[in-house]
Amino acid sequence: MEFYSSMNRILGFSVLFGASLAWLLAIGQIFKKGKTSIHWLLAGMLFLLGIWQGQTALNLLDSPSEILAPYSLLNLPAAYAFVPLFYAFGRKLSKQDFETRRWGFISLLLGLASLLLELYYLGYWANQKNLSWKELALAVWADPNENFTPPLLLSFFSYGPRFLSILISGLLVAYASFATGQDADWPRRRASIILLSILGGSGAGLSMYAQWLGRLKSDLHGYGAMIVTLSICGIYFYAQRFPLGFEFSKSSTGAKKSRLTGLDRIAVDSRLQICMETERVFTTEDLTLSTLASLVSFEGPKITPEQLSEFINSEYKKNFNQYVxxxxxxxxxxxxxxxxxxxxxxxxxxxxxxxxxxxxxxxxxxxxxxxxxxxxxxxxx
Missing domain, CATH: 1.10.10.60 (Homeodomain-like)
Known part of the structure; x- marks a missing residue:
């Protein structure tokens, strides 16, 4: 018993680290210069994930009910609001022109709806069972109470975020597997997206199993949350390795040495216009950045896919997809x-x-x- 108690504390602090890291990364995205919509999307997703993870950490650390109970009320709204942002972020990484605005609205609606639902049930059942709202909140989201069985709809609803996270993880793996990238880094970016999605889905799966067993205050739940923490770290390293994955429409020339030094820009521009307007290569299905770079180099200046990507960014203020x-x-x-x-x-x-x-x-x-x-x-x- 002592061993399991110690393991819970280790897992609890690890998960608390993951929640803190998520919040720090969210703040970093908010104060980032030259923000685009995907930075706001990532900030919202990480902030909500931090709330979700934080509740798990406090539960594993056996925090006082005065702290855990009110914090647990944020758990379900944050979890439901997280799910649409998770989907939109993952899709944006695989599909540059994916429209994300509606998913922010869906996230807000789900968060508010779940908050109203839990407040209604907490008030109703507090009167019916003659229990305090704190006891009810802990029984539903922290430590199942043998003397109280939550209403069926609320129990079913509480499984929603983890189930949807598993489903979305599978969809993101499928989308990334079949997506066609437009730059030389795409194979590595795709592998990273698939790995992060599998990690997130596996963590949600373990936590859902722990919930099904009524063991939310267990090492099993802690391991699930720990895997999610690893995926948060993975998002951070992804952001460092593939900055264009977060900022498709911005040029990276200010962040690192330009690849265009010594390149004949006028000749590249002229050859690109011939390729697009005379040879009409844009009608080629699944035209990639590498293919276009080869066509430009065939009867024009030699140019790599990376150089062509930067040239399109800096010259036309567009990414490859938008240009084509x-x-x-x-x-x-x-x-x-x-x-x-x-x-x-x-x-x-x-x-x-x-x-x-x-x-x-x-x-x-x-x-x-x-x-x-x-x-x-x-x-x-």
Whole structure:
């Protein structure tokens, strides 16, 4: 028994370190210069994860009920609000033009809804069972009480964040596995995304199993939270190794020595225009940064994928996806108006997109409306 108590304390402090690290990283993203939407997304995700992990740490450390009970009330809203941000962040790493704004709104709605639900049930059952709200909060989220069985809906709802985290981890692994990268670092970035997703899902799985067994104050739950702590550390090292994974639309020339020194920019620009406007290579499905760099080098100045990425960032203020999709969307707009009987899918495939959904997402990002809305609005003029 002494051994398990000592192990709980070790795990508790380790998880507390993970929660503190998550908060520090969140603050770092907030005060980062040149922030983009993904920095705010990461900050929110880490802050909420810190709350979630913090509750687990306090529980494992057998903290006083005066501290643990009110803190436990934040656990469920923070966990539910975390889930949509986790999904959006993971998708953004694999798909640069993934739209994240709606997921912030979904996160806020889920957090508020779960807070209202738990407050309602705590008030209702406190009257029914003649227990204090502190006793009820601890029985549901910290230390199951044999004398009290939480209502079925609340019990079911409390499993939601961990179950959804496992599901999302699997989806992120699948998305990263099938995604096509546009830079030379993509294979390593993809491996990192898959590993971090598996770690997060495994940690959530162990914690969910501990919850099912009614052992939230156990080493099993601690091991699950410890794995999540490792994934938090992994996010930090990922940010250091692949900064462009967090800031796709910004040039990295100010952060490190430029790769463009000595490169004939005018010649590169001229060759790029020939490739895109005359040879129309943008219509090639799954066109990658490496492929485009090879085409530019074939009859122009020799350029590596890394140099081409930096050139597009600094010269056009766009990332590779935005640059290529700009040509594709421009072509699609013309075809939508000139060939009104042609299907949207046929046009999407002809300009280089490999699916209707990716075309729709990119088109709306560039024009503010769907392809059908664009075609119809132009017909009314």
């Amino acid at each position: 999709n700009g040509y594709r969307i421009k072509e699609a707009c013309e075809l939508l108006l000139e060939q009104k009987d042609r299907s949207v899918l046929s046009i999407a495939l002809s300009v280089g997109f490999n699916s209707k959904s990716s075309f729709h997402s990119a088109f709306k990002s560039f024009t503010g409306m769907s392809p059908v809305e664009y075609r119809n609005s132009s017909s009314k003029r």
